[in-house]
Amino acid sequence: MKTATVLIIAIVAQAAGDVFLTKGMKTLTSLETTGGGPSESLSQVLHLALQAMQNPMVWVGTLLLIVFFVLFSAALSWADLSFVLPATAFGYVLNVAAGYYFLNEAVSPRRWAGAVIITLGVLFVSRSGHRTIETPGDELLAARGVE
Amino acid sequence: MITALLIMLVVLGGSAGDVFITKGMKQLGEISTLHMGRLFGIAGRAITNRYFLIGVLFMAVSYFSFLGALRLADLSLVLPATSISFVITTIGARLFLKEKISPARLAGIVLVCVGVALISMPSQP
Numbered sequence: 001m002k003t004a005t006v007l008i009i010a011i012v013a014q015a016a017g018d019v020f021l022t023k024g025m026k027t028l029t030s031l032e033t034t035g036g037g038p039s040e041s042l043s044q045v046l047h048l049a050l051q052a053m054q055n056p057m058v059w060v061g062t063l064l065l066i067v068f069f070v071l072f073s074a075a076l077s078w079a080d081l082s083f084v085l086p087a088t089a090f091g092y093v094l095n096v097a098a099g100y101y102f103l104n105e106a107v108s109p110r111r112w113a114g115a116v117i118i119t120l121g122v123l124f125v126s127r128s129g130h131r132t133i134e135t136p137g138d139e140l141l142a143a144r145g146v147e
Numbered sequence: 148m149i150t151a152l153l154i155m156l157v158v159l160g161g162s163a164g165d166v167f168i169t170k171g172m173k174q175l176g177e178i179s180t181l182h183m184g185r186l187f188g189i190a191g192r193a194i195t196n197r198y199f200l201i202g203v204l205f206m207a208v209s210y211f212s213f214l215g216a217l218r219l220a221d222l223s224l225v226l227p228a229t230s231i232s233f234v235i236t237t238i239g240a241r242l243f244l245k246e247k248i249s250p251a252r253l254a255g256i257v258l259v260c261v262g263v264a265l266i267s268m269p270s271q272p
Contacts, residue, residue: 002179070190073168073172073193073199074172074178076168076169076172076173077172077173077175077176077177077178078177078178078179080240080244080246081165081166081169081236081239081240081244081246082236082237082240082241082246082248082252082256083252085165085233085236085237086233086237086252086255086256086259089233089259089262089263092262092263092266096266110265110268111265111266113265114261114262114263114264114265114266114267114268115262115266116262117258117259117261117262117265118258118259118262118263118266119262120255120258120262121254121255121256121257121258121259121260121261121262122255122259123255124251124252124254124255124258125251125252125255125256125259126255127251127255128249128251128252128255129249132246132247132249133173133244133245133246133247
C-alpha cells in the first residue's frame with residue numbers, strides 16, 4: 001500500500017513536471033545565429049539558460065521532478081530496484097496522454113501501441129511483489145530479534 | 148562509433164547510478180515515518196551516504212553522455228536505444244543487489260523495454 005501510494009505520487013509528479021518543463025521551454029526564444037562559431041553557440045546556451053531560470057513554468061517543472069526523485073529514492077529504501085524502475089515506466093504512458101491532452105501533440109498509432117505494451121508490462125511487474133530481499137530496520141528482521 | 152560509445156555510457160551510467168542509489172538507500176533502512184524532522188534527518192544521511200553519492204555521480208555521467216550523444220546523433224536514435232537500460236539495470240539488480248527476478252517480473256520488464264522503445268521512436272518515419 002505504502003509502495004503503491006509513494007510510486008503513484010512519484011509518477012504523477014514526474015509526468016506533470018515534464019509537461020511544465022515542456023511548456024516553459026517552448027516559450028523561450030533562441031537567438032538567431034548566422035555563423036555558428038563556438039563562442040556564438042556558447043552565448044546562445046547562456047541566453048537560453050538565463051531565460052529558463054526566469055521562467056516560472058521551468059521552476060515548477062524542476063521542483064516536481066525533484067519531488068519525483070525524492071519519492072523514487074525513498075521507495076528504494078524498502079522496495080526492489082527491479083520493481084520500482086519498471087513501475088515508474090508508467091510515467092511514459094502518462095506523458096503520452098498528457099502530451100495529447102495538454103500540449104496538443106499528435107500521437108501516432110505506434111506511440112499508443114507502446115503505451116499499451118508498457119501498461120501490460122507494469123501490470124506484470126506489479127503482480128511480482130515489490131520486495132525479494134530484506135533491508136535493515138525491517139519488521140521481518142525485528143520479528144526475528146535481529147538488530 | 149563515438150555515438151555508440153556515448154549511448155553505452157548513457158545506459159551503463161544510468162544503470163550503475165540506480166544500483167548505487169538503491170544500495171545507499173537500503174543501507175539507510177526502510178523509511179516508515181512521516182515526521183518532518185525525521186525525514187530531514189534521513190535526507191541528510193542520504194546525501195552524505197557514500198553509495199548514494201557515487202550513484203548520483205554515475206547519473207551525472209549518464210546525463211552528460213546523453214547530451215553529448217545528442218550533439219552527434221538524432222534524439223530519434225538515442226532515446227529508443229537507451230530503453231535497453233531497463234534490462235541492464237535489472238541484470239545489475241540481480242548481480243549486485245541479489246534481487247530475485249521472477250519470470251513474471253522479467254516478462255514485465257521486457258514488455259516495458261519494448262514499449263518504451265516504441266514510444267520514443269519518431270512519429271513520422
